[in-house]
Amino acid sequence: MSLEDRFDRLTVSQRASDHINNQLLEKYSHKIKTDELSFSKAKTSKDKANRATVENVLDPRTMRFLKSMVNRGVIADLNGCLSTGKEANVYHAFAGTGKAPVIDEETGQYEVLETDGLRKEYAIKIYKTSILVFKDRERYVDGEFRFRNSRSQHNPRKMIKIWAEKEFRNLKRIHQSGVIPAPRPVEVKNNVLVMEFLSRGNGFASPKLRDYPYRDREEIFHYYHTMVAYMRLLYQVCRLVHADLSEYNTIIHNDKLYMIDVSQSVEPEHPMSLDFLRMDIKNVNLYFEKMGVSIFPERVIFQFVISESLEKFKGDYHNVIDLVGYIAKNLPIKSTEQDEAEDEIFRSLHLVRSLGGLEERDFDRYTDGKFDLLKSLIAHDNERNFAASEQFEFDNADHGSSSSLEESSDEEGDNSSGGEEDEESDDREYYEDDEPKILKGKKYEDKDIKKLRKQEAKDAKSEKRKTKVKKHIKKKLVKKTKSKK
Numbered sequence: 274m275s276l277e278d279r280f281d282r283l284t285v286s287q288r289a290s291d292h293i294n295n296q297l298l299e300k301y302s303h304k305i306k307t308d309e310l311s312f313s314k315a316k317t318s319k320d321k322a323n324r325a326t327v328e329n330v331l332d333p334r335t336m337r338f339l340k341s342m343v344n345r346g347v348i349a350d351l352n353g354c355l356s357t358g359k360e361a362n363v364y365h366a367f368a369g370t371g372k373a374p375v376i377d378e379e380t381g382q383y384e385v386l387e388t389d390g391l392r393k394e395y396a397i398k399i400y401k402t403s404i405l406v407f408k409d410r411e412r413y414v415d416g417e418f419r420f421r422n423s424r425s426q427h428n429p430r431k432m433i434k435i436w437a438e439k440e441f442r443n444l445k446r447i448h449q450s451g452v453i454p455a456p457r458p459v460e461v462k463n464n465v466l467v468m469e470f471l472s473r474g475n476g477f478a479s480p481k482l483r484d485y486p487y488r489d490r491e492e493i494f495h496y497y498h499t500m501v502a503y504m505r506l507l508y509q510v511c512r513l514v515h516a517d518l519s520e521y522n523t524i525i526h527n528d529k530l531y532m533i534d535v536s537q538s539v540e541p542e543h544p545m546s547l548d549f550l551r552m553d554i555k556n557v558n559l560y561f562e563k564m565g566v567s568i569f570p571e572r573v574i575f576q577f578v579i580s581e582s583l584e585k586f587k588g589d590y591h592n593v594i595d596l597v598g599y600i601a602k603n604l605p606i607k608s609t610e611q612d613e614a615e616d617e618i619f620r621s622l623h624l625v626r627s628l629g630g631l632e633e634r635d636f637d638r639y640t641d642g643k644f645d646l647l648k649s650l651i652a653h654d655n656e657r658n659f660a661a662s663e664q665f666e667f668d669n670a671d672h673g674s675s676s677s678l679e680e681s682s683d684e685e686g687d688n689s690s691g692g693e694e695d696e697e698s699d700d701r702e703y704y705e706d707d708e709p710k711i712l713k714g715k716k717y718e719d720k721d722i723k724k725l726r727k728q729e730a731k732d733a734k735s736e737k738r739k740t741k742v743k744k745h746i747k748k749k750l751v752k753k754t755k756s757k758k
């Protein structure tokens with residue numbers, strides 16, 4: 274059965290007793306044998322059984338997290354699978370009562386609680402714990418200010434935990450901003466994330482943009498413009514780049530476009546954020562072009578997203594309606610071959626936040642007069658972005674050496690697989706505050722190590738400088754081109 278079929282056939286029984294007795298968990302628990310097998314290789318088989326997974330995500334450890342959520346009354350149960358993806362499965366669940374369910378001593382069954390018939394529904398995203406699928410996740414967490422103290426990037430289980438935390442925090446940030454609709458995050462526990470279920474009724478999930486039956490052409494245009502506006506709001510207000518934005522990771526719910534799947538989203542300060550943004554723009558354009566919409570050039574959208582101020586814009590910078598109006602009126606439609614040629618170059622650019630990061634090959638193209646994109650990127654480079662990149666450099670220098678210092682204290686290392694400590698530990702141990710802060714330096718750093726670190730950073734920078742065009746020359750040239758306009 275295809276994913277779409279599964280998705281469409283998901284039905285939810287309305288009988289409370291069906292949900293409160295924790296059916297699914299019980300059903301799968303007994304299938305997983307954690308006893309030592311007696312006939313052969315006793316040592317390794319116990320380990321294997323402990324790590325056995327059902328549907329690739331429900332390993333015994335994950336089951337324990339789910340049970341703990343049931344026991345605390347967060348969720349009532351898991352009803353069915355909404356989606357089985359590469360990295361995670363998403364399940365439907367009813368919300369718990371907020372209290373531990375009562376078990377009837379005689380029957381051993383959960384007591385059926387009286388409900389008024391309307392029960393909150395949740396979507397539960399369970400990240401796969403298999404190693405292969407998240408090998409390339411590191412690049413999204415590496416260089417992320419908020420996860421600078423995460424020392425667990427080579428431990429798969431911890432990496433998964435960081436990943437789920439990241440989605441939870443990104444969702445929270447988007448949801449709380451109030452400028453972009455997103456499911457309300459409820460709880461995260463290791464690889465299990467609970468959030469509001471976007472429902473179109475009777476337990477059916479609202480459709481992804483890809484499956485949405487547009488009423489007319491106007492509506493397609495409307496959602497294209499909304500998507501472009503949301504990219505800007507996400508960047509400017511939520512300080513995030515989605516990094517996997519597409520018709521698959523947006524849901525139309527109550528006539529609004531909701532953003533989902535934000536585990537890989539990064540802050541603008543992330544060294545790859547502009548590349549991710551460019552990729553998002555390309556994917557969004559590809560989809561809407563396929564849908565027959567006149568699209569805007571990718572570089573124009575890019576500029577629209579990152580520019581702090583908008584020319585001729587009179588509306589509210591936080592308001593999607595104002596932005597959509599502006600987009601429809603002011604962004605030029607991609608129409609000429611020249612537009613395509615410029616987008617082509619834009620895709621191949623090494624994106625930079627400041628002149629200091631400009632690569633020679635791009636710089637040459639720029640000075641040859643092939644395009645004036647860099648001018649717009651750099652000349653319009655606003656103070657906030659610039660400050661952010663400076664901050665990032667500072668953070669990076671700090672981060673590099675402190676990891677060597679603190680790694681040794683990360684004793685959990687790889688041995689957490691058998692332990693239970695994670696289940697009890699504070700969920701927030703691997704990340705710091707949401708809001709980016711200026712670091713105050715490493716107070717407790719050993720003087721010699723600090724010295725060494727600084728020297729290393731200095732050497733690395735001077736090495737880098739060797740291959741770069743001098744900053745003052747770049748600045749002069751940019752200024753020159755700017756004054757021509």
Ligand SMILES: Nc1ncnc2c1ncn2[C@@H]1O[C@H](COP(=O)(O)OP(=O)(O)OP(=O)(O)O)[C@@H](O)[C@H]1O
Nearest residue numbers: 356357358359360361363396456469470471478534
């Ligand atoms: N809060 C929600 N409400 C309703 N449906 C949801 C919700 N969250 C996710 N889904 C459904 O589950 C699907 C997968 O979710 P998501 O995109 O977050 O996971 P994923 O890790 O991207 O999985 P994949 O590897 O398939 O891309 C979505 O496309 C959507 O159909």
Ligand SMILES: [Mg+2]
Nearest residue numbers: 358521522534
């Ligand atoms: Mg997805």
